[in-house]
Amino acid sequence: xxxxxxxxxxxxxxxxxxxxxxxxxxxxxxxxxxxxxxxxxxxxxxxxxxxxxxxxxxxxxxxxxxxxxxxxxxxxxxxxxxxxxxxxxxxxxxxxxxxxxxxxxxxxxxxxxxxxxxxxxxxxxxxxxxxxxxxxxxxxxxxxxxxxxxxxxxxxxxxxxxxxxxxxxxxxxxxxxxxxxxxxxxxxxxxxxxxxxxxxxxxxxxxxxxxxxxxxxxxxxxxxxxxxxxxxxxxxxxxxxxxxxxxxxxxxxxxxxxxxxxxxxxxxxxxxxxxxxxxxxxxxxxxxxxxxxxxxxxxxxxxxxxxxxxxxxxxxxxxxxxxxxxxxxxxxxxxxxxxxxxxxxxxxxxxx
Numbered sequence: 001x002x003x004x005x006x007x008x009x010x011x012x013x014x015x016x017x018x019x020x021x022x023x024x025x026x027x028x029x030x031x032x033x034x035x036x037x038x039x040x041x042x043x044x045x046x047x048x049x050x051x052x053x054x055x056x057x058x059x060x061x062x063x064x065x066x067x068x069x070x071x072x073x074x075x076x077x078x079x080x081x082x083x084x085x086x087x088x089x090x091x092x093x094x095x096x097x098x099x100x101x102x103x104x105x106x107x108x109x110x111x112x113x114x115x116x117x118x119x120x121x122x123x124x125x126x127x128x129x130x131x132x133x134x135x136x137x138x139x140x141x142x143x144x145x146x147x148x149x150x151x152x153x154x155x156x157x158x159x160x161x162x163x164x165x166x167x168x169x170x171x172x173x174x175x176x177x178x179x180x181x182x183x184x185x186x187x188x189x190x191x192x193x194x195x196x197x198x199x200x201x202x203x204x205x206x207x208x209x210x211x212x213x214x215x216x217x218x219x220x221x222x223x224x225x226x227x228x229x230x231x232x233x234x235x236x237x238x239x240x241x242x243x244x245x246x247x248x249x250x251x252x253x254x255x256x257x258x259x260x261x262x263x264x265x266x267x268x269x270x271x272x273x274x275x276x277x278x279x280x281x282x283x284x285x286x287x288x289x290x291x292x293x294x295x296x297x298x299x300x301x302x303x304x305x306x307x308x309x310x311x312x313x314x315x316x317x318x319x320x321x322x323x324x325x326x327x328x329x330x331x332x333x334x335x336x337x338x339x340x341x342x343x344x345x346x347x348x349x350x351x352x
Contacts, residue, residue: 013226014226015226015227015230016225017325018222018227018311018312018325019311019312021311022311022342026340026341027162027341027342027346028341028344028345028346029345030164030166030345031171031172032341032345034193035191035192036056037054037055037056038054038341038346038347039053039054039055039347040052040053040054040055040057040058040191040348040350041331041334041338041347042061042349042350042352043331043349043350043351043352045322045323045327045351050331052338055191055196055347055348056193056196058196058305058350059199059200059205061352062200063204063205064203064204064205065205065206065250065254066205066206066255066257066258067246067247067250067258068205069208069209069247069267069268070176070186070189070209070210070260071209071210071212071214071260071261071263071267072174072177072210072211073178073179073182073186073212073213073214073263074173074180074181075157075173075177075180075182075183076095076154076180076181076183077150077151077154077155077157078154079093079094079095079156080092080121080122080149081093081121081122081153082120082127083119084110084118084119085117085118085120085126089111091113092109093106093108093109093121093127093140094107094108094109094216095146095150097213097236098181102141102142102143102145103139103141104139104140104142105133105138106139107135107136107137108138114129114132115131115132116128116129121153122152122153123149123152125142125144125146126142126143127140127142127143128140157183157184159184159343159344162343171190173185174189174190175194175197176192178211179211181213181236182213182214183213183214184214185344186212186260186261186264187307187344187345187346188260188262188305188307189260189261191305192260208247210239210240210243210267211237211238212235212236212238212264213235213237214235214263215233215235220233220313221310221311221313222312222314227293227314227317230291230314232289232291232314233289233314234288235263235266235288236287237263237286237287237288238267238284238285238286239284240283247281247300248279248281256303257301257303259303259305260305261305261306261307262304262306262319265304266292266318267284268300268301269299270290271284271300272300275300280299280300281300292317292321293317293318294320294325295321296321298321298322303350303351303352304322305351306348307342307343307348307349308335308346308347309343310343316328319349322351323351335347335349
């Protein structure tokens with residue numbers, strides 16, 4: 001399924017338009033405590049004005065009747081150590097997507113890991129590479145389901161730019177994470193605490209969830225000069241009938257849809273494509289390859305909570321589509337000047 005993209009006719013998009021330099025010291029290596037003590041850059045996309053706040057103060061910018069839509073996916077401890085069979089050479093297996101009970105799309109780190117080669121996990125469970133995909137991606141079929149091996153030996157797959165050991169793996173999960181399946185966490189949700197969510201609900205704001213299982217391609221830069229030529233990664237998502245009804249009811253009553261993170265944006269905008277007249281979204285379950293670039297017309301999302309994204313990434317392009325490339329890059333420059341923390345464990349931005 002390919003998506004018809006919309007682009008601004010006045011400017012030929014180039015991937016280099018979404019590049020910026022970030023000093024290494026601005027990349028957050030550890031999460032803050034408590035979660036809602038992170039900083040919040042509030043960006044008005046109409047005026048370009050910027051206000052510096054603390055995340056727990058986000059309710060000052062929300063109104064009764066608004067609906068917060070968060071991604072309730074849970075990260076699986078998907079990094080597994082293994083050995084080649086029969087040579088015993090070390091291999092690292094990173095689980096990306098479950099194809100069926102025994103078969104996974106993976107990243108396999110090791111030399112000459114071709115079709116037919118076998119690996120053994122720490123508990124002796126063996127798997128065979130049955131298909132080679134691009135790069136280090138491999139389809140591996142295991143002798144048994146991996147649930148016990150993941151639970152016993154799996155390590156949290158932190159992004160490649162985080163070099164510090166994470167003492168509490170739950171800090172790489174949102175407090176509302178429910179359904180396991182992601183190779184990375186939806187980072188905008190890391191700032192919420194149960195108390196903050198309760199306070200917002202008491203303020204008359206609806207909190208609801210969707211599911212999108214995040215793949216590691218979310219960290220991959222766009223290498224093509226023309227971003228329209230980039231093959232966007234496909235991710236499985238779901239927006240239930242109950243959530244669709246809540247969102248449509250809130251919109252009809254004048255409330256705003258506030259997406260918590262780019263994964264919620266992608267799910268909401270995917271669900272908006274099949275909405276009936278008068279509704280904003282329709283129930284949806286399945287894969288999405290929606291690629292949002294500047295020129296895209298947002299159909300469901302009014303406001304966005306997001307972290308600060310990598311240069312040349314599809315996520316930076318998405319937020320640029322929402323607020324304008326120059327506006328976003330100016331906000332990023334202001335964040336660097338004010339020593340905000342960037343990326344997964346970093347600070348947040350509220351785009352109004």
